[in-house]
Amino acid sequence: MSRRHRFAWPVLLMLVAMAAACSDRGETPSGSGASGAVPGPPLPAACQLVTAPDVQSAIGAPVSEDAASRPDRCRYVSDRSENVEITVDRPGFSSAVRSYRGLYPEAQAVEGIGDEAAVRVDNRTGELIAVKGTARLFVVVTGGSPNRDALLAIGRIAARRL
Helix, strand or coil: CCHHHHCHHHHHHHHHHHHHHHHHCCCCCCCCCCCCCCCCCCCCCHHHHCCHHHHHHHHCCCEEECCCCECCEEEEEECCCCEEEEEEECCCCCCHHHHHHHHCCCCEEECCCCCEEEEEECCCEEEEEEEECCEEEEEEEECCCCCHHHHHHHHHHHHHHC
16 A cells, blocks of 8 residues: 555545534535534445445456445455455535545546546555535555556446445
8 A cells, every 4th residue: 555545544534524623613615504424314335335246347356345344334355455445424525526636636537426526546546536415435446456447337336326
């Protein structure tokens, strides 16, 4: 895992905390003035949102679900040592994709996945972030040679089911 990627999650969590702090003052980007997570219909569990056969079809290799999976985050491991992690939540702010693109300027906007999406692939890591309504989807592929088409396929599947 690249050093830059190891620090992406803490920075992303910091952005979420900053957005929550703004929402306490009524400054949410959506203008709702609500703090914390945005209410909405229950989200599907991440492993139901994108199943092992879905991931296998996208990456072209058999996968198994990792024991560390939980309702909001699902992790699959392939026979080729690729790890695919899918996270779904309601962050309480609508600027998740813009914040991500600010953190990773090389991330490219993607049409047709949710309301807004971006993808970034380097030689060791592939990431896709998307927002659909109040739900946020984050897909990370590590190990092997992450593939933009596989990320987009997983993102499309998840967005259809959200």
